[in-house]
Amino acid sequence: MSEAGELVLSREERLALAEHSPEWQQMATLWATAKALADPANNICPDSVRGKPGAIFQMLLMGRDLGLTPSQALLQLYVVHNRVAMYAQLMRAMIYRAGHKLEYKERNSERCVLRGKRKDGTELEVAWDLERAGQTDADEKGMKLTDKSNWRNHPRAMLDARATAELARALFPDVLVWASYLPDELGAEVAEVEDNG
Numbered sequence: 001m002s003e004a005g006e007l008v009l010s011r012e013e014r015l016a017l018a019e020h021s022p023e024w025q026q027m028a029t030l031w032a033t034a035k036a037l038a039d040p041a042n043n044i045c046p047d048s049v050r051g052k053p054g055a056i057f058q059m060l061l062m063g064r065d066l067g068l069t070p071s072q073a074l075l076q077l078y079v080v081h082n083r084v085a086m087y088a089q090l091m092r093a094m095i096y097r098a099g100h101k102l103e104y105k106e107r108n109s110e111r112c113v114l115r116g117k118r119k120d121g122t123e124l125e126v127a128w129d130l131e132r133a134g135q136t137d138a139d140e141k142g143m144k145l146t147d148k149s150n151w152r153n154h155p156r157a158m159l160d161a162r163a164t165a166e167l168a169r170a171l172f173p174d175v176l177v178w179a180s181y182l183p184d185e186l187g188a189e190v191a192e193v194e195d196n197g
Contacts, residue, residue: 030060033070048078048188055079062179066094077179080186086179088161091168098175102167112159116171126167128159150184 034057037045049055056074062084063073076090095102095116105113111129133145145151151158161182169180 026064027061030064031057034060037074046074046078049074052079058082058084066177066179067097078183078188080183080188083181083186084179085181085183085186085188086176088164088182091164091176091180094175095168095172098172100172100175102164107156107160109155109159112156112163114160114163114167116167118171122171124167124171126163126170128163128166130155130159133159133162148184 031053034053036042037056038049038051038053039045040051042050045056049059058079059073059077060070063070063077066073068076068090072090076087078085078087092102099119101117103115103117105115105125106127107113111127113125113127115123115125117123130146133151136145145158146155161184165180165182165185168176173180
């Protein structure tokens, strides 16, 4: 062990592990990639993880487990309090990729109604509106969802994201497995919000 608590292996030990464990070699490659991406001067890296190789490694590893490329993982996953969250756009993409269907019944700045249908025919519809968002329990700062700037500035996108996440957890848990929460559901202050029209 090194002073920093890292496991230090000789070159021969690393080669032996890599030869007998491709998984170990892949982990070593992901760690080296995470350390390179974490460079504070790397402006491609999201601000939330710049300078944090451990968080980037977690994103890359979990992205790999979800079948994502490193760039997809870096841009669509989000580390919040040592947990990985996923943006709604990626949730929808993964649901489509698995062969399931989503259909908007209503989508505007006051209400989002999203219907999902699994390949086996099971269906579910979820609705989020500003009234529901305003009644959602306040966070630790006493702010309700609708008090937050992203909700005031992008209500349609935020309603869409909440409907997507709720539907994904209820109808498609096998698709998203462990990454079924939005960054703001886990307490992140997300400055940028997707809004695809």
